[in-house]
Amino acid sequence: MKLSTKGRYAVTAMLDLALHSGNGPITLAEVSSRQDISLSYLEQLFSKLRKASLVDSVRGPGGGYELKRPSSQISIAEVVLAVNEPISATKCNGKGGCQDGDLCLSHQLWTELSDQIYQFLSGITLEQVIQRRFVQKVAERQNHRFREEDVILFS
Amino acid sequence: MKLSTKGRYAVTAMLDLALHSGNGPITLAEVSSRQDISLSYLEQLFSKLRKASLVDSVRGPGGGYELKRPSSQISIAEVVLAVNEPISATKCNGKGGCQDGDLCLSHQLWTELSDQIYQFLSGITLEQVIQRRFVQKVAERQNHRFREEDVILFS
């Protein structure tokens, strides 16, 4: 599980797709101008997102991309994983005597840790991210205080 | 909060320090050979770890590094943060009209997400990793969190 700006770009773009869904496919040009990400870079990212079955593409005029599943069924973890090369956790290949030593132990510990973070991000969907934002916006607009439990995702 | 191999190196080295503590300072040469990380790279990492007050250094023969605090009081998050440049979350500087648009909002959402992961890793100490107790602990915390979330956000 790798967390860098690359994953953020992907999540941002997917959020954009989710936010502007409902009127057919969305072109990468729109996403590009709205989110200020270069078109060609988006193409690379969406190539991976498509191969990961997270989006569907429609070619030709009027085409674009749309989420393959509802935003409530796409997790942040999936998006981040789709665009990242898997982090290599097997550095111990070279060193022969790495059976039960400290080396493999810490590697294993790290992968377990990494796995826990994956589990964590698997529990957060695009919808939850958007929803939280909606709640906050409405709360500000109506000057209304929601129960704390309503805004549980990111606080 | 950035997660890459660099953070893993730092965590691994700190775990090594924790595991072999008790007999005075530990030289980076030992850590280097045990964990198969280049000495000079370790020096760079420990320079940052020292500035972050996570380790103490002892110069001269018989010197080396030791944890500044007990391993039960050093979190993974601290270690990772110490060696990572802060992830730049303010890409929207250039674009003027970025007050309440999608752009800044998704940036904000990402930083909050990143913050959540920080909170998550803050709850895991070196000691827990060594005792391998962190899996259960985290699992408990997550179950708790997800239960509440599921009840409130999903029906």
Place this chain on the structure above:
DNA sequence: ATCAAAGTTGACTAAATTACTCGGGTATGG
């Protein structure tokens, strides 16, 4: 005092990743 062990620092470099560009393709609605 001298020596050797070790941290300290800075400059430098190679490799990898990230972010982006370019130049072509291909499918398709109008």
Place this chain on the structure above:
DNA sequence: CCATACCCGAGTAATTTAGTCAACTTTGAT
């Protein structure tokens, strides 16, 4: 047919990661 928009691969600049090298400082031990 043609403009639109995805598709694809090569290339490239910027940044980060990982490591090297060389000089220096501190300090325990002889």
